[in-house]
Amino acid sequence: MDVDISRIQLLTRTLEDHASATVVEQVLSDCALTRSDIEPPAKRYSAHKEALFVRHACDALGDITFGARAGLEFSSSSSITAYISKYSRDLKQVIENTARFHGIIDPALAFNLRLSGNAASLEADWKDPSFSRYHRRTEFLLFGAIARMRALTQLNLNPIEIRFQHTVGQHQATYQKIGGFPVTFGAERLEIILSLPSLETPIPTYDPSLRAHLVEFGERLLAERQSPRQKTRAQIEGLITDAMPGGIVQVDDAASQLGLSPRTLARRLADEGTSYREIVEDLRCDLAQTFIKNGMHLSEISYSLGYSDQAAFSTAFKRWTGQAPTAFRKRVSHPLS
Structure with a gap:
């Protein structure tokens, strides 16, 4: 899914005003972008890379x-x-x-x-x-x-x-x-x-x-224009995020809401190279890191992501990232320039 090039050009110029050239190049690299991808004659680029650029720029600046x-x-x-x-x-x-x-x-x-x-x-x-x-x-x-x-x-x-x-x-x-x-x-x-x-x-x-x-x-x-066919993964992520905070939609319920049998849902996700469990884990991991950067308390994050208690969330977070949530919060609060 592609979007107009003018936005990433603005984002890059804005980051250049606040960070060194090395940091800008690193952010571009983290998004799998090069200068030629966002300079004329380029007119469009990946919306997901745009989202990652904003995220990585915020992380690089600690802002x-x-x-x-x-x-x-x-x-x-x-x-x-x-x-x-x-x-x-x-x-x-x-x-x-x-x-x-x-x-x-x-x-x-x-x-x-x-x-x-x-x-x-x-x-x-x-x-x-x-x-x-x-x-x-x-x-x-x-x-x-x-x-x-x-x-x-x-x-x-x-x-x-x-x-x-x-x-x-x-x-x-x-x-x-x-x-x-x-x-x-x-x-x-x-x-x-x-x-x-x-x-x-x-x-x-x-x-x-x-x-x-x-x-x-x-x-x-x-x-x-042909409307892009929405992947089953995107539909599942929508169902999961709509049910937050406080709960995670179970696979059988998700299949029912999409008008599919659990077996058909599993087959479609397998065709996309993923599974329901992988989607839940990836979304939880991604949102947990964002929530920490947003300044949310760990107990609030635990509840939002559907964990029974903070200890269960902390165990999962360490499995995903290799560090405790408190250590992650301290690290992102003091980014390297």
């Missing part, structure tokens, strides 16, 4: 807010959706464009505009649930959405609130300071809340005839 900070620098893009937005009438039309055409540039995430009596919500849903584990990329994308709104309206526009489903412990205040607006974690939905009057904010570069031409082109791209 989990790097993705959010970089997102607020996201002012321009050369994608079809960016051009349609540039020539739209107002912010509402921009958001409607995003909901309609965003899948062209990022098939993993879908947006929907929902209006209520006193506010508007730009809701985000994972079309590929395997990306929900990448908290730093999620922050980058939503803070980036605010930056794009500001660039298009040429105003320092602030949302009423941004809401994330994951938690970041004591770091929440830092995110609010970075954005200059309320940021909530541990919310029910992933969304940006906007005032109704803000939707009427005009776009200075509005051009109705050019927009109509670009929308027609976008519709053709949508008609020609």
Whole structure:
């Protein structure tokens, strides 16, 4: 699954402003990326590598807010959706464009505009649930959405609130300071809340005839585009993360929710080179490390990942990483430059 190249170029430039060339090259290497992969004439690259880049950059800097900070620098893009937005009438039309055409540039995430009596919500849903584990990329994308709104309206526009489903412990205040607006974690939905009057904010570069031409082109791209077939693994990861915190979906229940027999589910996962147990272990290991970096208490992490007690979680974590959770927390709190 590929995404527009402009985002990784921004991320790389932002990291270069905060780290040595050696660190930047190491982060690229950790993501299996080279300079030629992200420089002209390249136009697209792997969404998973983007997610890993944000994660490794945060780790290298010892700053989990790097993705959010970089997102607020996201002012321009050369994608079809960016051009349609540039020539739209107002912010509402921009958001409607995003909901309609965003899948062209990022098939993993879908947006929907929902209006209520006193506010508007730009809701985000994972079309590929395997990306929900990448908290730093999620922050980058939503803070980036605010930056794009500001660039298009040429105003320092602030949302009423941004809401994330994951938690970041004591770091929440830092995110609010970075954005200059309320940021909530541990919310029910992933969304940006906007005032109704803000939707009427005009776009200075509005051009109705050019927009109509670009929308027609976008519709053709949508008609020609084949939706990527979601792997069974991604569907399973979505079921597991939706059931958190506090429990892990059992294999028979997962098969039932997918309309499969346990035997058919096992065969499909084997065809993808994995098993249900491996998916659960990999997801738990990955989320555990992210939760520790997020500042969550070990008891809270244990519960979130479905362990009976903290001791059981600590034993599993040491099996995965070769070190105790407390040692891991200490190490990531003091990264090597």
